[in-house]
Amino acid sequence: MLKKRIIPCLDVKNGRVVKGINFVDLKDAGDPVEQAKIYSDGGADEICFLDITASNENRDTIYEVVEKTSKKCFVPLTVGGGVRSVDDINKLLNCGADKVSINTAAVENSKVVVDSSKKFGSQCIVVAIDAKKNGEKWEVFTHGGRNNSGIDALEYAKKMEDSGAGELLVTSMDRDGTQVGYDIELMSEISSKVNIPLIASGGVGNLDHLVEGIKSGKASAVLAASIFHYGKYSVKEAKQYLESKGIPVRT
Amino acid sequence: MNVTIVDYKSGNISSVINSFKEVAENKVKIEVTSDVSKIKSTDKVVLPGQGSFKSCVDALQSINGLVDCLNDFAMNKKKPLLGICVGLQMFADVGYEESETKGLGWIPGKVTKIDNQNGKYKLPHIGWNQINIVKDSKIFKDIKDKSHMYFVHSYEFVPSDKNSISATTEYSSKHVCSVEKENIFGTQFHPEKSDKTGLKIINNFINL
Numbered sequence: 253m254l255k256k257r258i259i260p261c262l263d264v265k266n267g268r269v270v271k272g273i274n275f276v277d278l279k280d281a282g283d284p285v286e287q288a289k290i291y292s293d294g295g296a297d298e299i300c301f302l303d304i305t306a307s308n309e310n311r312d313t314i315y316e317v318v319e320k321t322s323k324k325c326f327v328p329l330t331v332g333g334g335v336r337s338v339d340d341i342n343k344l345l346n347c348g349a350d351k352v353s354i355n356t357a358a359v360e361n362s363k364v365v366v367d368s369s370k371k372f373g374s375q376c377i378v379v380a381i382d383a384k385k386n387g388e389k390w391e392v393f394t395h396g397g398r399n400n401s402g403i404d405a406l407e408y409a410k411k412m413e414d415s416g417a418g419e420l421l422v423t424s425m426d427r428d429g430t431q432v433g434y435d436i437e438l439m440s441e442i443s444s445k446v447n448i449p450l451i452a453s454g455g456v457g458n459l460d461h462l463v464e465g466i467k468s469g470k471a472s473a474v475l476a477a478s479i480f481h482y483g484k485y486s487v488k489e490a491k492q493y494l495e496s497k498g499i500p501v502r503t
Numbered sequence: 504m505n506v507t508i509v510d511y512k513s514g515n516i517s518s519v520i521n522s523f524k525e526v527a528e529n530k531v532k533i534e535v536t537s538d539v540s541k542i543k544s545t546d547k548v549v550l551p552g553q554g555s556f557k558s559c560v561d562a563l564q565s566i567n568g569l570v571d572c573l574n575d576f577a578m579n580k581k582k583p584l585l586g587i588c589v590g591l592q593m594f595a596d597v598g599y600e601e602s603e604t605k606g607l608g609w610i611p612g613k614v615t616k617i618d619n620q621n622g623k624y625k626l627p628h629i630g631w632n633q634i635n636i637v638k639d640s641k642i643f644k645d646i647k648d649k650s651h652m653y654f655v656h657s658y659e660f661v662p663s664d665k666n667s668i669s670a671t672t673e674y675s676s677k678h679v680c681s682v683e684k685e686n687i688f689g690t691q692f693h694p695e696k697s698d699k700t701g702l703k704i705i706n707n708f709i710n711l
Contacts, residue, residue, distance in 0.1 A: 326518075
């Protein structure tokens with residue numbers, strides 16, 4: 253049986269982890285390789301890097317991070333943040349990323365998704381959707397949640413599937429950082445509409461939220477950041493809890 | 504000993520290269536090339552594959568002499584070869600992704616889309632699934648039955664001779680996920696992304 257995945261996400265800025273594990277005796281808390289290795293050794297099913305480097309001149313730092321990490325980390329590595337073009341995707345894949353997540357660029361020009369999935373295969377193209385509730389519907393936001401595109405998130409999700417996305421990484425802007433749980437309605441609506449796997453993100457504060465994301469949100473995978481970084485729970489504990497609730501996990 | 508990873512410009516093979524280099528630890532030379540003369544003289548070949556069946560077959564054929572060289576290596580010289588993902592799928596006679604495309608024909612069978620039972624199962628089949636070892640394959644030495652492996656695929660290899668199947672996995676039905684026929688090995692899953700168990704399989708292949 254296919255297992256539900258737990259994916260810790262690390263924020264990387266200028267080649268250093270700025271939001272990551274904050275509790276163990278790290279030799280170097282800013283080292284992405286060391287952090288990724290701790291998670292993969294601890295049973296994480298995949299690792300996600302979100303590059304939040306703001307300035308253009310430091311954009312290349314992520315390539316070095318990916319290259320180093322992929323030499324030491326033998327579970328799938330997804331990299332997102334600032335991916336603009338097929339060329340950017342190509343560079344990340346060549347450095348050792350297994351999947352690349354595309355956000356703003358996919359909203360602005362879905363051809364990036366069409367072209368990259370044709371060129372590299374759908375298996376490595378993740379479309380990240382940042383969605384926020386507006387009345388009865390959810391709208392897609394771009395530029396790290398700053399701009400409202402006004403696009404309906406459900407229709408957009410379907411369009412991305414048709415364009416060749418292999419997975420959708422759906423983040424609720426309303427819930428992100430709140431620790432009150434995923435936006436279950438958003439997750440289940442999108443998951444029911446598409447036939448590709450959905451990764452739920454935004455709002456996890458405890459292990460029951462992970463369970464809800466999978467059971468009610470119909471997510472194939474759950475992404476979380478702070479509950480793991482600050483030592484509230486380990487990936488292993490999360491898996492044991494999911495298993496106790498009847499959710500199949502890799503142990 | 505030399506292990507050669509065939510780089511035929513189809514998809515991303517850096518994870519495959521990294522994992523083989525990690526396991527080889529400089530004791531075994533890992534070469535990455537599409538140079539036919541080098542492949543001819545190597546001891547073992549790894550055939551990765553990403554993207555569609557058609558795009559991989561097209562890419563193999565676009566390199567002059569490569570298909571003949573691989574045929575000779577696997578079928579006449581009978582040296583060990585490991586196909587990963589679409590690399591395994593290409594062993595088949597024919598594949599149906601994008602359009603009907605002839606495969607290498609090393610293991611009789613076809614590659615068809617996984618039946619998602621009218622949307623009941625998501626595709627691609629992405630993530631960790633357990634393998635049922637059905638044959639005592641050399642690359643499964645010290646690998647426990649029901650071990651977890653990482654999968655990403657929407658198409659599956661359906662061999663006509665069931666004797667070549669070395670492992671299956673359960674998703675929308677029972678899918679073939681590993682084959683062994685004499686010197687030819689293949690995994691639908693990605694050993695290079697399957698953590699320590701995956702590296703062990705790579706180690707087994709290197710030490711054949």
